[in-house]
Every structure is written in structure tokens, then in C-alpha cells.
Amino acid sequence: MALLAAAYVGTWVLNSKLERYPFLNQFEGALLSVSVTLLPAGGLFAAMPGSPINTLALLATSGSVGWYLADKFLHRYRNSSLLILPGGVSDRLFDLPGVSEEQETQNTKRACDGIVADLHESISTHGQLLANQSMKGISTYHAGYIYELLTARVLLGASCKANVDVWKRRYYPYVRRAVDLTLIILSLPLTLPIVALTAVAIRLESQGPVLFWQKRVGRKGETFQMVKFRSMYHGNPGEESDVFADKGDDRVTRVGRFIRKFRIDEIPQFWNVIKGEMSLIGPRPEQAGLVEKFDDDVTLYENRHLVRPGITGWAQVLRGYVADKEGTRHKLEHDLYYVKHQSVTLDLLITYLTLKTIVTGFGAR
Incomplete structure (x- = not known):
């Protein structure tokens, strides 16, 4: 009992x-x-x-x-009624799914659950209103906090002062490392036959090595050689370049398309996890050449390197594969959210969504 x-x-x-x-x-x-x-x-x-x-x-x-x-x-929860004060990044909330602007009438009037404002921009123009509502016991929320709550992404923009803290939980990194190694060992009876069959299938379809090694950027900006099953024809144009894979890329073999869809090509990265270069969960390690470009073009991009990169991650299960600057910015918002809020609960949710992604093949290229 x-x-x-x-x-x-x-x-x-x-x-x-x-x-x-x-x-x-x-x-x-x-x-x-x-x-x-x-x-x-x-x-x-x-x-x-x-x-x-x-x-x-x-x-x-x-x-x-x-x-x-x-x-x-x-059981169903009622929708919250929030007063969003215009100005700054607060205006971006109206672009989110589930947020709608309602005109207040006598028939629809009800108690306000809180006030949302860009506290970096609106405090001077709406300071009196915020003070009056605070005296009535109505909570005030920064627009960035509500944005994170609704999207599971960190708000990036001119008025965003993102705060990234990876040292909140003293023993969390050690527990994560122990869990990574334990899960890899327990999965060997399942993964070893898959590895053997995949290696044979790759060699039978095309010439070249079974494994593909590529320079990636890991924790603290340190580079390492990440390993995958080869999913493209050996010697293809762009093999030595830092480029994105296009949707329907003709460099991908038939076996490669299958193992990419179900993420089988990532299994050899267990070796990178054992070496301590990666974790099972974390931001995906990016190609070194692309990192140099994104560091210059995308705000706060370097902060995703505060934690070990992962085989799967928050951005992968929610965003999938991206191949442009705007997609990279949205993906970075997810990565920074994980860096800020990493926890056992979030790791468990990512694990569940990863299994769901493997079944559906979401975001594969």
C-alpha cells in the first residue's frame, strides 16, 4: 500500500x-x-x-x-484571460497559436488573471497601470515568460535579455551521465543486431565506408569527430563541405533514406556519448563551418554550447530538420529553452517525443 x-x-x-x-x-x-x-x-x-x-x-x-x-x-481547464499591454516584444504574442484578441463587452467581461507586458519597454508608458493592478493583487508577467510558457522557446529579439543558467542543479550532470551510460548498456541487445543489419545493407547497396565521420562543435565550443552510418553515396559533391541536406536530396541512397527516417543512422553516436563528447539528450551538434557563420549572424547562438550536444533534443522533436537562417533562429530558441530549463522531467518528455518521432519519421531528411 x-x-x-x-x-x-x-x-x-x-x-x-x-x-x-x-x-x-x-x-x-x-x-x-x-x-x-x-x-x-x-x-x-x-x-x-x-x-x-x-x-x-x-x-x-x-x-x-x-x-x-x-x-x-x-477534466478541462478554462482559458486564461490576460491583459497584454502593447509595445516591445508583447506584440509578438498575438502571432502565437492559442492567443486571440478579444474586445471587452458587458456580456464577455470577466476577471483578469494577470497583466502581460514587455517590462523592458512598457514600464515607462504603463507604469501607473501596472502599479494600480499590482495593488489589487493582479500578477504581472513579462512577455518573454509568457512566450516561453506558450511555445517552449526562449524569446529572441532586440528587447530580449535572455538569461541562461546551467548550474541550477548541482548533481544533475552526474546523474545524466550515469543514466546515459546505463541506457546505452541496456539497449545493446536491441541495437547490436540493428547495427549489424544496417552495416550489411549499406555495403550491399553502394561502395564506400559504412561509417561517416564529420567535424562537429560540442560543449564549450570544442570540436570533435561525430560518427554516423553513411546515408549518402560515397564521394558525392559537397561531402567535404559544411552544407544542409535538401528535402529529397539525390545524394541520399535508398538505404540512407530509410535509416534517416527512423533515425537509425544516429545509433553509432553512442560511441561519442561513451567518450563524453555527447549526451543522449541535448542540442544537436552543428557542423563547424556553419557554427562560425551562425555565431556572426544569429543572436546568442554560442549559448547552445553551454551543455553537451545530444543525439536527440528539444529542437529536434519539436522543430525537425531546418535548412535556412530563419529556421535556425527558431531552432535556437528551442535549444536555449532546454539550456535554461533542463531537468529530469524535460528529459523524460524529450525521450517520449523522440520515440514518437521515430515511429512517425517527423523532420527527417
């Missing part, structure tokens, strides 16, 4: 943290929460020798899972 109670509390805590990501379906978040808490507890009860107590615990677990999922499926 103590284990069941702890698992249920764990479900509630995890689901509460996942609810901060508005793009994640409410029921989907609840399902993910019970999958890593209540369901393992139920599996433990089922594996124990049969007894009335164990049977009762298993039934209670099943009932808890059913009740929790049904409650989240039927």
Missing part, C-alpha cells in the same frame, strides 16, 4: 510538471505519467508470488490508473 501510494503521488507530481507544456495533450501527459509510475508498480505486484494482499494491491493499481486517466480525459 505504501508503494502504491508513493506511485500515485509520483504520478500526480510528474503530471503537474508536464502540464506546463501546453502543446502536450492533457490526456497524453497523464498517460506518460502513469507509464513511469503506476504501471511499473503494478508490474511489480504482478511479478510477486500470489497472495490476497498482492492481488488487492494489483486491483487497486489498475483502479488508480483507470480513475486517473478518466479524470484527466474528462
Whole structure:
């Protein structure tokens, strides 16, 4: 009963943290929460020798899972009513999905949940209004905070003063490293046959090495050789250049197109993780030549190198592959969000979305 109670509390805590990501379906978040808490507890009860107590615990677990999922499926939150003061980056909020401007009338008038303003720009023009509403107990939010809450991206712009802090959790990097190595070891019975079959398929289709090594930029701007399965014809034009892959790129082989779609070409990067050059989760390491270009053209680009790069990451599961400056800026907003808010909960969510991406093939080129 103590284990069941702890698992249920764990479900509630995890689901509460996942609810901060508005793009994640409410029921989907609840399902993910019970999958890593209540369901393992139920599996433990089922594996124990049969007894009335164990049977009762298993039934209670099943009932808890059913009740929790049904409650989240039927429960709906009301939309927040926020007063957005114009000016600065606040204006960019109206371009986001789920944000709509409503004219206040007697029929629609209701209590305001808070005020949103660009506190770097609007404090001089709306200072009196902000002070009056604060005295009434109405919260004031910076536009950048609401932007992050709605998009899971850091707001980049002229008025944005992004704050990146990677040292909030003292033991988190060590736990992450231990988890990376443990997961790689546990996955070997599954990945080794896939590696062998992929290597044979690559050699049978085209001449050239099975593996492809490329210079990438990692943590603190240090370069390293990242390894992948070769997915393009050997000796193709641009093989030695730092360029993006186009959609439908004719340099990609048939085997390469398949392994790219399901991310099989990334499996050899487990070697980079073992060496400590990468992590399983983090911003994708970029080609060295492109990094030099983006450092000059894209604001705060160098801050994505404050953490180890990853095989999968926040930008990969939400944005997919990008091949232009504007797409790179949006991808950087996702990467900086991860750098600022990295946590066990966020890593768990990225893991789930990565598995979902592998099944759908989202963003592959």
C-alpha cells in the first residue's frame, strides 16, 4: 500500500510538471505519467508470488490508473484571460497559436488573471497601470515568460535579455551521465543486431565506408569527430563541405533514406556519448563551418554550447530538420529553452517525443 501510494503521488507530481507544456495533450501527459509510475508498480505486484494482499494491491493499481486517466480525459481547464499591454516584444504574442484578441463587452467581461507586458519597454508608458493592478493583487508577467510558457522557446529579439543558467542543479550532470551510460548498456541487445543489419545493407547497396565521420562543435565550443552510418553515396559533391541536406536530396541512397527516417543512422553516436563528447539528450551538434557563420549572424547562438550536444533534443522533436537562417533562429530558441530549463522531467518528455518521432519519421531528411 505504501508503494502504491508513493506511485500515485509520483504520478500526480510528474503530471503537474508536464502540464506546463501546453502543446502536450492533457490526456497524453497523464498517460506518460502513469507509464513511469503506476504501471511499473503494478508490474511489480504482478511479478510477486500470489497472495490476497498482492492481488488487492494489483486491483487497486489498475483502479488508480483507470480513475486517473478518466479524470484527466474528462477534466478541462478554462482559458486564461490576460491583459497584454502593447509595445516591445508583447506584440509578438498575438502571432502565437492559442492567443486571440478579444474586445471587452458587458456580456464577455470577466476577471483578469494577470497583466502581460514587455517590462523592458512598457514600464515607462504603463507604469501607473501596472502599479494600480499590482495593488489589487493582479500578477504581472513579462512577455518573454509568457512566450516561453506558450511555445517552449526562449524569446529572441532586440528587447530580449535572455538569461541562461546551467548550474541550477548541482548533481544533475552526474546523474545524466550515469543514466546515459546505463541506457546505452541496456539497449545493446536491441541495437547490436540493428547495427549489424544496417552495416550489411549499406555495403550491399553502394561502395564506400559504412561509417561517416564529420567535424562537429560540442560543449564549450570544442570540436570533435561525430560518427554516423553513411546515408549518402560515397564521394558525392559537397561531402567535404559544411552544407544542409535538401528535402529529397539525390545524394541520399535508398538505404540512407530509410535509416534517416527512423533515425537509425544516429545509433553509432553512442560511441561519442561513451567518450563524453555527447549526451543522449541535448542540442544537436552543428557542423563547424556553419557554427562560425551562425555565431556572426544569429543572436546568442554560442549559448547552445553551454551543455553537451545530444543525439536527440528539444529542437529536434519539436522543430525537425531546418535548412535556412530563419529556421535556425527558431531552432535556437528551442535549444536555449532546454539550456535554461533542463531537468529530469524535460528529459523524460524529450525521450517520449523522440520515440514518437521515430515511429512517425517527423523532420527527417
